[in-house]
Amino acid sequence: MGMTMTQKILAAHAGRESVSAGEIIMADLDLILGNDITTPVAVAEFDKAGKKEVFDQNKIALVMDHFTPNKDIKAAEQCKKVREFAWQKGIVHYFDVGEMGIEHALLPEKGLVVPGDLVIGADSHTCTYGALGAFSTGVGSTDMAAGMATGKAWLKVPPAIKFNLTGKFQKWVGGKDLILHIIGMIGVDGALYQSMEFAGDGVANISMSDRLCVANMAIEAGAKNGIFPVDAQTLAYVKAHGNRAPKVYAADPDAAYEKVYDIDLSGIGQTVAFPHLPENARTFKDIPDIRIDQVVIGSCTNGRLEDLAVAAEILKGRHVAKGVRTIVIPATQQIYLDAMKAGLLETFVEAGCAVSTPTCGPCLGGHMGILAKGERCVATTNRNFVGRMGHPESEVYLASPAVAASSALAGKIAPTLM
Amino acid sequence: MKVQGTVIRYGDNVDTDVIIPARYLNTADAKELASHCMEDLDATFVRRVKKGDIIAAGSNFGCGSSREHAPLAIRESGVAAVIAKSFARIFYRNAINIGLPIVECDAEIGEGDTVEIDFDNGRLCNRTRGTEAAFAPFPEFLQNIISSGGLLNAIREGKL
Numbered sequence: 113m114g115m116t117m118t119q120k121i122l123a124a125h126a127g128r129e130s131v132s133a134g135e136i137i138m139a140d141l142d143l144i145l146g147n148d149i150t151t152p153v154a155v156a157e158f159d160k161a162g163k164k165e166v167f168d169q170n171k172i173a174l175v176m177d178h179f180t181p182n183k184d185i186k187a188a189e190q191c192k193k194v195r196e197f198a199w200q201k202g203i204v205h206y207f208d209v210g211e212m213g214i215e216h217a218l219l220p221e222k223g224l225v226v227p228g229d230l231v232i233g234a235d236s237h238t239c240t241y242g243a244l245g246a247f248s249t250g251v252g253s254t255d256m257a258a259g260m261a262t263g264k265a266w267l268k269v270p271p272a273i274k275f276n277l278t279g280k281f282q283k284w285v286g287g288k289d290l291i292l293h294i295i296g297m298i299g300v301d302g303a304l305y306q307s308m309e310f311a312g313d314g315v316a317n318i319s320m321s322d323r324l325c326v327a328n329m330a331i332e333a334g335a336k337n338g339i340f341p342v343d344a345q346t347l348a349y350v351k352a353h354g355n356r357a358p359k360v361y362a363a364d365p366d367a368a369y370e371k372v373y374d375i376d377l378s379g380i381g382q383t384v385a386f387p388h389l390p391e392n393a394r395t396f397k398d399i400p401d402i403r404i405d406q407v408v409i410g411s412c413t414n415g416r417l418e419d420l421a422v423a424a425e426i427l428k429g430r431h432v433a434k435g436v437r438t439i440v441i442p443a444t445q446q447i448y449l450d451a452m453k454a455g456l457l458e459t460f461v462e463a464g465c466a467v468s469t470p471t472c473g474p475c476l477g478g479h480m481g482i483l484a485k486g487e488r489c490v491a492t493t494n495r496n497f498v499g500r501m502g503h504p505e506s507e508v509y510l511a512s513p514a515v516a517a518s519s520a521l522a523g524k525i526a527p528t529l530m
Numbered sequence: 531m532k533v534q535g536t537v538i539r540y541g542d543n544v545d546t547d548v549i550i551p552a553r554y555l556n557t558a559d560a561k562e563l564a565s566h567c568m569e570d571l572d573a574t575f576v577r578r579v580k581k582g583d584i585i586a587a588g589s590n591f592g593c594g595s596s597r598e599h600a601p602l603a604i605r606e607s608g609v610a611a612v613i614a615k616s617f618a619r620i621f622y623r624n625a626i627n628i629g630l631p632i633v634e635c636d637a638e639i640g641e642g643d644t645v646e647i648d649f650d651n652g653r654l655c656n657r658t659r660g661t662e663a664a665f666a667p668f669p670e671f672l673q674n675i676i677s678s679g680g681l682l683n684a685i686r687e688g689k690l
């Protein structure tokens with residue numbers, strides 16, 4: 113029996129010829145990630161392993177992105193704890209305010225992940241790097257601590273679901289619509305404990321930015337990871353962002369899949385996930401008039417330059433509706449700079465948007481855009497759980513940058529009609 | 531290991547944002563986290579939970595964020611075990627790694643039921659209803675982590 117792409121990467125990192133679904137392996141790690149919320153817990157655990165030093169100062173990335181720039185005294189103390197740990201242990205890839213970005217936008221941009229890598233991160237959206245043909249998955253702080261101490265993690269080899277993609281997106285439709293469509297189809301536990309493996313001719317028609325968005329939300333279907341095949345686009349992206357050599361793995365032709373879904377990209381419309389689960393996906397034929405109070409364009413899901421460019425194209429020369437607080441958050445310093453040079457930030461400010469320094473901020477109800485009781489927000493983020501962006505009786509509607517921008521102009525959830 | 535306790539019952543897709551809302555994640559202090567446990571789903575939980583109680587839920591328990599603060603808050607609340615039809619995978623490994631007992635089992639359990647869990651033999655006994663259900667015990671690898679009292683202890687003891 114052949115192996116899936118995920119299984120091949122896991123086998124290689126366990127020093128094995130092959131692995132099969134269901135077995136538990138100890139795998140060597142290429143990179144371990146933590147942020148300002150999960151790392152303090154990991155730092156406390158690290159000492160329990162009885163090791164003074166981390167296994168490799170070059171293979172740990174610590175990114176202060178969730179409650180930064182520090183939102184309050186407690187958050188400042190958390191960052192301080194991580195900063196001191198990074199200094200004491202000589203962690204090379206430590207990113208603080210002024211050089212940091214939202215972790216899952218930052219690491220690919222810095223060239224810290226390449227195809228074939230095995231990455232764990234104490235953040236559930238670590239699955240983002242599957243877009244680069246790497247195995248990456250979210251874990252907790254204890255796994256992170258163990259990884260920093262030993263360079264290894266225990267993993268159960270997952271079975272896979274295959275998504276065979278064909279065709280091309282229509283105008284104003286993209287990766288966010290695709291992944292919301294898929295989660296709507298299979299449910300928030302539809303890929304529980306499994307890999308989501310994307311394949312087919314349609315992959316070539318999906319930009320790296322959109323692939324990162326799709327892989328990012330694999331966790332919202334319960335998946336262990338989401339992974340794309342490595343093609344010319346991937347290799348060009350990796351070459352442009354770093355100098356580590358990629359290792360390209362491909363699924364065997366006879367790999368086993370629990371299920372195979374065929375999806376024609378041209379058949380997907382602009383999609384919105386209604387409160388309070390990402391699986392509540394609807395297209396505009398089923399969306400009534402819903403007034404909104406806020407729009408957030410940003411996050412590890414949709415805070416990249418291409419996302420901002422789409423939103424700016426829609427907002428250019430127009431003004432957001434009175435009463436809709438529109439917050440735009442470039443995901444990294446580099447994206448901020450590129451957006452500035454391209455004139456996108458000017459477009460946003462002229463359209464009546466607030467532009468923020470990179471932060472996860474509002475996505476998880478941290479700061480920079482918290483909702484009051486009864487308020488509604490259209491957000492390009494990844495979760496719309498109860499209380500996710502603020503008051504437990506507020507509502508988050510997940511959508512693409514295009515829908516978010518169009519909604520900001522209309523003052524209600526609106527499709528892009530241009 | 532055996533655990534017996536009174537059940538606090540929840541439904542499907544209990545996410546980590548309702549188990550411990552992110553607005554309280556500016557601390558890693560377990561007691562402080564526990565004081566807000568389940569707040570956005572059930573504001574009465576903190577008042578009524580007693581040491582040794584058992585949480586029983588539907589499918590996909592602990593979905594969402596990787597925050598280990600979620601199982602930590604539950605454990606610190608005094609909860610002896612969590613039973614669910616299925617667990618989100620990060621919550622599952624976090625619970626094992628910190629030593630919070632969990633059981634994946636599709637059994638009929640109601641609010642207030644008294645339930646006994648026999649981890650070694652994979653039996654779940656509902657004393658209130660007089661019913662029994664079986665579940666797959668953890669594989670040996672995970673049992674070693676649990677018996678060591680968590681992942682880091684197991685590593686220090688050279689068990690992995």
